[in-house]
Amino acid sequence: MASTVIPVELRAEVEVLWDHAQMHHEARTVDAGIGLGSHDLDVPVYTAELYHRGLFPRIVFSGGNAPGTTELFPRGEAVHFRERAMESGVPGDAILVEPDATNTGENIDFTRALFESTGTLGDIRSVTLISRPYQQRRAYAICRKRWPEVEVTCASRAVPLDDYVAGIGDVDRVINTLVGDTQRLWVYPALGWAIEQPVPDRVRKAFSRLVDAGFVRRLHPEQVGMRR
Template sequence: MTPHALQLIADYMMPAFPASRSDLGFLFGTRHGVDQFCEAAHALWQDGMFERLLVSGGPTAGQATAEADVIGERLLRLGVPESALILERDATNTGENVRFGRARVAEHMDLSAIRSVVVIGKLCSTRRYLMTLQRHWPGLRMSVCPVNYFGVPAERWHEHAEFRSRVLGEFGKIPDYLALDFLREIDGCAPYPQLTGWGTPS
């Protein structure tokens, strides 16, 4: 794969939406890099980037305990108050994170007052989070605090086996997800780049 193709993929899958003060923080559940995710969320809360944080994630990966509970407990230990947390414990995919999470937020906040969200999630999944929000919770001003737990700089994603696998795996699924209306393209962003022979970067 050419350097140009690698850059097109990186620009599309990991767009820059710098974190900004928002009406809501939204941490997408994970079993990977939990400490890094919680430290990022705690830092944003300390900086006043949000007052309420939605943590969405159910009992995934064969684990009985919901991702939201694991992350929530860690955030409490770091000093985020329980009153700041909204835990959604049933979602098992990104669409459910947004749909179930939105419903859970509605139990605690006036949805009409939420006009902006700062996303905390895996760097390699940035595009999917934003496109899923665009599909299931449109109209929000979106920003992102991407968490890179791979141990290499983002610009070297293609040199790290797991990082490369995750980015290319997600890149390959986007057209089907768009066709199924799981996702919507993000307003103002470049469309999906049409590449050939991108399966194995060199």
């Protein structure tokens, strides 16, 4: 059985990355909510809650499958997310499905193309990206680079770190993904895939300590500037 306990000796480093990964945006009214596919089924549930609060009139769930989600969502992340949102009371005609994206860049590109194909791209001037908490900053940077015309807000359910880990049920998976998302904050701009963002020294030091502790499974293969 997978552990759900953060190692005591690494808790401070995990908390640093967890806090930095979140944008801490205030919820606001936007033209569309975009639920980013992942292993986290709270994304469609929270997207439904924001919809019911009247923060956006339409939703796109984007995602096919990525490593680790095929068994969870055999028909694709976006399809399962749409079904979960409808179980939470969102009408089906308020939801579009983008079923092909396999990474966050494709989430953005394919969602934009979907709006264009439906003749509604001109109506989308602002979006909220709903994601797992530690995907926020990376998703924001990618969206600003690949869809610069829209104003971007990020949202995830506010949940304590320990509660989030317990909900996922696997602390190793959470820390590995958190480390990988942090690394992408400088790898992706170097590759031209995202805007540059400041990464404080405390974040880089926490990242390096977790890499040294063996949390390397989700590192980007390019590993540009991994130790910067």
